[in-house]
Amino acid sequence: MPGFRDPMRPDAPLSHAWQVSLGRFALLLAAAGVVGFVLGHVLPVLAAALFGYACWQLLSLYRMQRWLRARRRGPPPEGHGAWSDLAEFIWRKQRAERSRKRRLVALLRAFREAAAALPDGVVVLDRERGVRWFNESAGRLLRLATPRDRGKRVDDFVPLAARKWLVDGPNHEPLIDVPAPHDEAMRLSFRLIHYAGDQTMLVVRDISNLMRLEQVRRDFVANVSHELRTPLTVLHGYLDMLEPDDAPEWAPMLADLRAQSRRMAQIVEDLLTLSRLEAQQEAPDERVAMRPLLASLKRDAEALGQGRQAVALHVDCDLDLRGSNQYLHSAFSNLVSNAVRYTPEGRIDIHWERRGDELRFRVVDTGYGIPAEHLPRITERFYRVSTSRSRAHGGTGLGLSIVKHALALHHARLEIESEVGRGSTFACVFPATAGLPPVGEPAP
Numbered sequence: 001m002p003g004f005r006d007p008m009r010p011d012a013p014l015s016h017a018w019q020v021s022l023g024r025f026a027l028l029l030a031a032a033g034v035v036g037f038v039l040g041h042v043l044p045v046l047a048a049a050l051f052g053y054a055c056w057q058l059l060s061l062y063r064m065q066r067w068l069r070a071r072r073r074g075p076p077p078e079g080h081g082a083w084s085d086l087a088e089f090i091w092r093k094q095r096a097e098r099s100r101k102r103r104l105v106a107l108l109r110a111f112r113e114a115a116a117a118l119p120d121g122v123v124v125l126d127r128e129r130g131v132r133w134f135n136e137s138a139g140r141l142l143r144l145a146t147p148r149d150r151g152k153r154v155d156d157f158v159p160l161a162a163r164k165w166l167v168d169g170p171n172h173e174p175l176i177d178v179p180a181p182h183d184e185a186m187r188l189s190f191r192l193i194h195y196a197g198d199q200t201m202l203v204v205r206d207i208s209n210l211m212r213l214e215q216v217r218r219d220f221v222a223n224v225s226h227e228l229r230t231p232l233t234v235l236h237g238y239l240d241m242l243e244p245d246d247a248p249e250w251a252p253m254l255a256d257l258r259a260q261s262r263r264m265a266q267i268v269e270d271l272l273t274l275s276r277l278e279a280q281q282e283a284p285d286e287r288v289a290m291r292p293l294l295a296s297l298k299r300d301a302e303a304l305g306q307g308r309q310a311v312a313l314h315v316d317c318d319l320d321l322r323g324s325n326q327y328l329h330s331a332f333s334n335l336v337s338n339a340v341r342y343t344p345e346g347r348i349d350i351h352w353e354r355r356g357d358e359l360r361f362r363v364v365d366t367g368y369g370i371p372a373e374h375l376p377r378i379t380e381r382f383y384r385v386s387t388s389r390s391r392a393h394g395g396t397g398l399g400l401s402i403v404k405h406a407l408a409l410h411h412a413r414l415e416i417e418s419e420v421g422r423g424s425t426f427a428c429v430f431p432a433t434a435g436l437p438p439v440g441e442p443a444p
């Protein structure tokens with residue numbers, strides 16, 4: 001069609017409609033010139049032709065404007081040349097725009113319906129952390145209603161425990177096991193997701209069933225360990241009463257039985273320690289006197305290593321720690337005994353130091369080291385780099401798990417660096433706020 005321009009490409013080159021219009025105009029002027037010449041009145045005839053042309057253009061402009069202003073716009077008015085080309089272009093572009101809009105609205109509706117049907121609660125927040133939109137699950141879990149709670153600030157409806165978590169910054173870990181605002185028995189988890197630059201979304205999940213299962217697992221492990229303790233003690237007692245000299249042919253078997261029953265008893269004790277740690281929400285607020293603790297760790301290491309390693313203490317910080325004597329002793333002595341057990345010979349350095357805002361208890365050994373691929377899983381229960389080596393040294397595979405739990409209870413973390421054949425460094429990193437000046441000194 002002459003004069004048609006692709007509506008999806010408004011920047012396409014001008015069509016030849018303009019050439020046609022200009023051609024017609026030139027033809028009109030030429031015809032008027034010839035008629036004027038024949039009649040002997042060139043100028044008046046030319047002026048009349050120009051006037052007629054201007055009227056026709058004005059009429060086209062008027063029809064175009066009426067069409068553009070029409071509420072229910074049909075196809076463009078019939079026209080000639082550049083005007084019809086322009087109208088055609090606008091019409092097609094509008095139709096393309098309308099169908100694009102319809103598609104977008106349908107897509108948006110589909111997304112909203114999908115988000116609304118999600119079992120997890122989703123709350124879309126604006127820059128001031130006010131509610132922009134939420135789905136049905138969020139309404140049910142957080143007792144939100146439309147339109148009442150649109151624009152409400154997030155701090156006004158999340159449970160108290162989640163408020164502090166919300167101000168802690170954008171890159172924090174999800175918050176788990178928070179009681180729902182209306183029902184203490186319902187446990188929720190919260191996750192803050194940042195997207196598209198400055199947009200934020202709060203995802204809330206009902207984890208009551210998960211927490212119940214977790215509790216069942218914890219109770220089961222604690223009960224089994226508890227039940228095993230008594231029979232093991234009896235077994236252990238009888239084995240201790242037997243003398244290898246009474247039946248020399250049974251001596252190797254008796255030694256093996258004793259070693260295995262000791263290992264079992266140690267596993268049960270470690271499992272019970274882990275259960276107790278898991279059951280705690282906060283560490284007891286005791287003074288953990290570091291100097292005597294460090295000295296006893298050194299003595300234990302020397303006794304366990306029987307002189308195979310040179311053990312040294314480096315105390316660059318005179319602060320004590322605030323927390324549980326029992327759990328911190330257990331965590332530190334696990335690290336020290338690991339260093340001894342996995343360093344056949346060499347050095348073991350125990351450091352207590354302050355670095356900036358942190359207090360560090362560090363155990364550095366020159367032992368076997370740990371291959372890098374094992375490091376991410378090393379603190380899992382029963383995870384060992386080499387099961388035979390761990391067993392040969394009386395390991396239970398639970399030591400580092402105990403360390404991790406004990407530190408978490410004290411808001412501290414475990415950092416591990418290791419190189420095979422060169423040794424390992426295990427550091428317990430505490431916030432400086434966990435430090436206590438030694439007795440008799442004023443608080444810093």
Ligand code: ADP
Binds near residue numbers: 365367385395399
């Ligand atoms: P285990 O009772 O087997 O020592 P842990 O949880 O204490 O259990 O440690 C898990 C595993 O981590 C060990 O089996 C061992 O392979 C590795 N490991 C821990 N500490 C060290 C260390 N200081 N040097 C080398 N390997 C270590």
